[in-house]
Amino acid sequence: MIRKLTLAAGFGAGYVLGARAGRQRYDQIVAKAREFAGRPEVQDATHNLQQTASQLGDKAKATVNETVAAVGDKVGEKVGGGHPDVVDLSTGTSRPTAAPMPGAAASPTAPETAR
Numbered sequence: 001m002i003r004k005l006t007l008a009a010g011f012g013a014g015y016v017l018g019a020r021a022g023r024q025r026y027d028q029i030v031a032k033a034r035e036f037a038g039r040p041e042v043q044d045a046t047h048n049l050q051q052t053a054s055q056l057g058d059k060a061k062a063t064v065n066e067t068v069a070a071v072g073d074k075v076g077e078k079v080g081g082g083h084p085d086v087v088d089l090s091t092g093t094s095r096p097t098a099a100p101m102p103g104a105a106a107s108p109t110a111p112e113t114a115r
Contacts, residue, residue, distance in 0.1 A: 001045065 016029055036042060 002049075087108070
């Protein structure tokens with residue numbers, strides 16, 4: 001059903017963009033498209049697709065949130081071990097920053113470093 005609708009929409013768009021029949025034919029095509037879109041079967045299919053897409057989006061969001069939480073838990077375990085490449089964002093502490101190169105001007109947006 002979806003493939004047929006996609007094919008019909010693609011055919012219609014191609015015809016409208018490629019046709020040289022003028023404004024009158026364009027208006028006929030638009031009227032038929034609106035008539036088609038107004039049919040109860042099409043509106044039901046559109047509603048079902050919207051609900052399905054919403055459910056899939058919610059499921060994907062939940063999966064991403066669970067995965068991020070699981071990775072966060074694993075990173076939290078490793079932070080306790082003192083891995084040098086991991087920064088624990090929950091404590092607000094970070095790794096020491098490198099000193100600027102000799103002769104380089106300090107950036108006005110750079111954080112202050114302990115001297």
